[in-house]
Amino acid sequence: MAIEISKLAKEDIPCSVEIVQKAFEDDPYFLWVFDAQKSCPLQEDGDNPFPKSVFCFVLTSHATTYGRSGRYLLTVAELINFIPFNKQFSKERNAASITARCLWGINNGLFYVAKEVPSTNGDGATSVGPPKKNASRIVGVAMWLPPHPLSEPESWYSYFQSWILTFRQAANNILFRGHGGLNIKRYWIWKDAQNAVQSEIWNDSRGYYFCNVIAVADDARGKGIGKKLVEIVTDKADQEGMKCYLESSKKVPNLEIYGRMGFKFAKEMECHDGEDVCKLYCMTREPKYPSKTTPFKG
Numbered sequence: 001m002a003i004e005i006s007k008l009a010k011e012d013i014p015c016s017v018e019i020v021q022k023a024f025e026d027d028p029y030f031l032w033v034f035d036a037q038k039s040c041p042l043q044e045d046g047d048n049p050f051p052k053s054v055f056c057f058v059l060t061s062h063a064t065t066y067g068r069s070g071r072y073l074l075t076v077a078e079l080i081n082f083i084p085f086n087k088q089f090s091k092e093r094n095a096a097s098i099t100a101r102c103l104w105g106i107n108n109g110l111f112y113v114a115k116e117v118p119s120t121n122g123d124g125a126t127s128v129g130p131p132k133k134n135a136s137r138i139v140g141v142a143m144w145l146p147p148h149p150l151s152e153p154e155s156w157y158s159y160f161q162s163w164i165l166t167f168r169q170a171a172n173n174i175l176f177r178g179h180g181g182l183n184i185k186r187y188w189i190w191k192d193a194q195n196a197v198q199s200e201i202w203n204d205s206r207g208y209y210f211c212n213v214i215a216v217a218d219d220a221r222g223k224g225i226g227k228k229l230v231e232i233v234t235d236k237a238d239q240e241g242m243k244c245y246l247e248s249s250k251k252v253p254n255l256e257i258y259g260r261m262g263f264k265f266a267k268e269m270e271c272h273d274g275e276d277v278c279k280l281y282c283m284t285r286e287p288k289y290p291s292k293t294t295p296f297k298g
Contacts, residue, residue, distance in 0.1 A: 001136070003225055008022055008111035008141070011089050013102045015138040016113055017095050019277035023215035029249035032180045032271070032278035033190065034089050091145075093172065093180030100168040105143055108161050110209070112232055114140035114216075114225045139220035142229035147207030147242055190271045190278070194247070201266045202245070208284070209237050213247035230261050237287055244285040251281050258283055 008016065022031045061220050105111035116139045148154075154162075173179055202208060211233070237244050246263065248254040255265055263283040271278040 001116045003139070003223070003228060004115045004117050005112055005228055006069065006115065007114050008102060008106055010103070010106065012113045012138055013099055016102060016141045017098045019138065019217050020098055020105040020213060020215045021091065021095065022218065027249055028192075028279060029278055032042075032273075032276065033183055033186045034094075047206050048219060054264055087181060089181035090176055090178070092180065093176040096172040096176065097169060100165055100172065101143070103168070104161060104165040110142075110144035110159065110233055112142045112144075113138050114142075114220075114229055116220065123146050138216050138217075140225040140229050141213065142211070142215075142232065143213035144233045145210040145212055147209055150202075150205050163214050186271070186273050186278075188236055189273055190280075193269050193271045193280075197269045198245075201282065201284060204243050208240065208243050208245040209233050211244060226257075227261060229260075234261065234285060238287070238289050241287045241290040243287060247280045248283065249278065249280050251279075255281055255283070262286070262288070 102111060116136050118136070123263065125177075211230065214226050214229055233245055236242075244263070245257065248258065259265075263285045265281060266284045267282045269280040271280070271281055
């Protein structure tokens, strides 16, 4: 079988969601930020007909890309009492959230899938481009964010796309009566820690290619699929002279694995919620061929 790397398409989303959920079900950060047993802001009861979660997930929808436009909504939500909502983790709600993120990523991110297809060039062959009709199955997913120059404000197009994602997530909160157990307090603890780390170690004003998610199906691991999903962007970053960045919540074996692809450990990020601490390991990658070319948008 050959491995084919292509851009994520709408029809790829259901299988991609399953792979991501399975890959991260034991992830330390995932378990920490979805700890429904701990107190979360905005969990008071009240008489308002709109669930507080409508506001809660607005915060998470586009803050990971270009900033904190959700902070204002959090302030508004804190001033209002809301009806009770489901605080437990919901796999279905989480799947809806990832689906919304994938729909956003098709037009705004660098989201790829790895497909296992019958080989015509020998076993182990890899091709890049639109998948063939006889593609058998998706075995890996990559979610990259393109670089954004630190000195440039978010474009109107990007801002509009972010709000489309926001409203999709708000609709999900209404449909599922909550944000599926997401601990909003811990989410913002992570965002504050992330902003502090990036301010310290990001030294390229042009921005970084951000490897946000890499997930491979259990039965497809050990075949180099994750490496191909990383190299589809790092190869372009090399050509453009751009740096890359990632965060991993697993020190072993991830730091060694990413190290073989050119990433170097930069700083440990600690997210403290009382005595509960989540550690993430931040890595950066220098381009092999430094240049001043414009980052690609494809």
